[in-house]
Amino acid sequence: MKKHLIYLAILSIGFVSCxxxxxxxxxxxxxxxxGEANFSHFVAIGNSTSAGYADNALYISGQQNSFPNIxxxxxxxxxxxxxxxxLMADNTGGLLLNGTQIAAPRxxxxxxxxxxxxxxxxxxxxxxxxxxxxxxxxxxxxVPGAKVYHLGVEGYGNxxxxxxxxxxxxxxxxxxxxNASILGDALVQNPTFFTLWIGNNDVLxxxxxxxTGTDQTGNFDAGTYGSNDITDPNVFAQAYSQIVDALVANExxxxxxxxxxxxxxxxxTTVPYAPLSPANPDFGPQxxxxxxxxxxxxxxxxxLGVPERSIQFSTTSASAVVVKDESLADISTALTQVLMAGxxxxxxxxxxxMQFGQARQxxxxxxxxxxxxxxxxxxNQDRLExxxxxGLPAAMAGQFAVNGVxxxxxxxxxxxxxxxxxxxxxxxxxxxxxxxxxxxxGLAFVDASGLLEDLYNHGVAFDAGSINADFVTGxxxxxxxxxxxxRGNAVIANEIIKEINRTYGASVPKVNPxxxxxxxxxxxxx
Numbered sequence: 001m002k003k004h005l006i007y008l009a010i011l012s013i014g015f016v017s018c019x020x021x022x023x024x025x026x027x028x029x030x031x032x033x034x035g036e037a038n039f040s041h042f043v044a045i046g047n048s049t050s051a052g053y054a055d056n057a058l059y060i061s062g063q064q065n066s067f068p069n070i071x072x073x074x075x076x077x078x079x080x081x082x083x084x085x086x087l088m089a090d091n092t093g094g095l096l097l098n099g100t101q102i103a104a105p106r107x108x109x110x111x112x113x114x115x116x117x118x119x120x121x122x123x124x125x126x127x128x129x130x131x132x133x134x135x136x137x138x139x140x141x142x143v144p145g146a147k148v149y150h151l152g153v154e155g156y157g158n159x160x161x162x163x164x165x166x167x168x169x170x171x172x173x174x175x176x177x178x179n180a181s182i183l184g185d186a187l188v189q190n191p192t193f194f195t196l197w198i199g200n201n202d203v204l205x206x207x208x209x210x211x212t213g214t215d216q217t218g219n220f221d222a223g224t225y226g227s228n229d230i231t232d233p234n235v236f237a238q239a240y241s242q243i244v245d246a247l248v249a250n251e252x253x254x255x256x257x258x259x260x261x262x263x264x265x266x267x268x269t270t271v272p273y274a275p276l277s278p279a280n281p282d283f284g285p286q287x288x289x290x291x292x293x294x295x296x297x298x299x300x301x302x303x304l305g306v307p308e309r310s311i312q313f314s315t316t317s318a319s320a321v322v323v324k325d326e327s328l329a330d331i332s333t334a335l336t337q338v339l340m341a342g343x344x345x346x347x348x349x350x351x352x353x354m355q356f357g358q359a360r361q362x363x364x365x366x367x368x369x370x371x372x373x374x375x376x377x378x379x380n381q382d383r384l385e386x387x388x389x390x391g392l393p394a395a396m397a398g399q400f401a402v403n404g405v406x407x408x409x410x411x412x413x414x415x416x417x418x419x420x421x422x423x424x425x426x427x428x429x430x431x432x433x434x435x436x437x438x439x440x441x442g443l444a445f446v447d448a449s450g451l452l453e454d455l456y457n458h459g460v461a462f463d464a465g466s467i468n469a470d471f472v473t474g475x476x477x478x479x480x481x482x483x484x485x486x487r488g489n490a491v492i493a494n495e496i497i498k499e500i501n502r503t504y505g506a507s508v509p510k511v512n513p514x515x516x517x518x519x520x521x522x523x524x525x526x
Contacts, residue, residue: 032078070490086136206229230426
């Protein structure tokens with residue numbers, strides 16, 4: 001089985017200048033007003049969404065087109081001061097730690113050898129060295145990778161802790177001291193206005209890993225959490241409340257943004273659950289043989305009362321991949337026994353029992369991460385070696401180790417309905433906390449979740465056109481399928497401006513998203 005069972009058509013991609021132009025000039029007649037808000041010292045606090053992260057990396061032009069920087073330029077029309085950002089050293093992206101690369105360069109859209117465009121890693125070596133600490137303070141306090149409880153952790157930017165994972169390399173670049181915290185460095189600036197968009201990573205890591213982390217609901221010790229775990233809603237509420245209380249202590253105004261539904265992101269909506277086409281020359285001819293092998297397994301499933309786990313590939317339409325669903329009862333032992341009773345030799349029955357004890361074909365309710373496209377139809381090398389160690393010849397082992405075809409896609413490659421529900425339960429609780437605090441403190445509240453749902457469902461229109469959440473062609477999301485393009489950031493900035501104007505009686509002018517670029521086409525790839 002060869003690669004490329006999935007082909008993603010990328011059509012009608014528009015490109016515009018990276019240099020933004022604002023739709024409204026400075027108003028000399030005083031039409032614009034800050035209302036009750038004071039934009040003289042604006043500070044943005046959050047994670048990668050605030051930092052300007054895009055295309056799976058942080059780089060200069062992404063930072064310059066971050067939504068906080070777009071806001072700051074509009075605020076400057078109403079007395080807003082300078083807005084400084086901890087700019088990276090280049091537009092390549094990636095990080096070095098003592099000269100060793102620890103984060104890869106950004107992604108670009110490139111035309112491959114087959115003539116089709118697709119995401120690729122930009123050529124070049126990162127030049128941003130973590131240990132080259134920048135002198136602040138910085139108005140943009142967005143730190144990629146930060147979760148809500150990280151904002152108040154002292155030492156989260158300690159360079160010496162980056163290598164062992166106790167500190168964040170992006171914050172280490174610009175922390176004011178080795179024991180500084182993100183929140184502390186923000187507060188010492190005495191901001192007059194702030195934006196706070198934090199909490200995405202408290203569920204996002206779990207989602208993008210295919211649910212390999214742990215739902216920590218009920219565990220109140222955040223110090224025991226892994227990077228891919230879901231934060232307990234009570235831990236989230238306590239940490240978020242403390243952040244907001246600290247920010248508004250001096251009657252500072254600001255904006256709170258809630259947490260989007262990760263299942264509306266291109267990262268989870270691009271790869272179809274049924275990508276196996278009978279027209280594919282590497283798959284189609286094998287369908288009769290595969291269905292013959294699965295026939296006896298399906299009979300065993302029916303005998304055990306789980307016929308819904310049956311596996312069959314269509315010769316006329318695309319078929320769903322085979323996945324491992326850890327929420328299913330593990331029937332490995334019973335399955336082995338039934339297969340042996342049906343005449344299958346012990347070795348093969350044991351292999352089938354082990355391999356398909358929690359297997360089923362995917363349904364429309366399953367979400368396959370964007371990264372799964374490179375794994376589907378590929379021989380799983382770990383499984384191949386395991387099978388060969390069990391005594392299977394290499395050729396036969398290879399036949400039983402094809403991801404999504406003869407070997408169930410592992411947990412990291414599929415987000416099952418039960419895992420999606422864990423995420424949604426936590427996210428709903430987080431958003432309740434955020435909205436209630438906005439109401440309590442009289443802060444502007446932006447329903448970022450609703451905006452991204454609009455992008456997913458029908459797109460968002462602006463004066464010169466519209467954008468949506470389609471991967472690559474939609475214009476809203478960068479090539480990592482999670483973070484916004486400059487145009488997407490312009491749309492979220494406009495949503496923030498709308499709520500600022502409504503809450504504080506201001507008249508901050510919006511921007512024209514059409515003046516911001518989407519993705520970068522380049523032949524400069526590794």
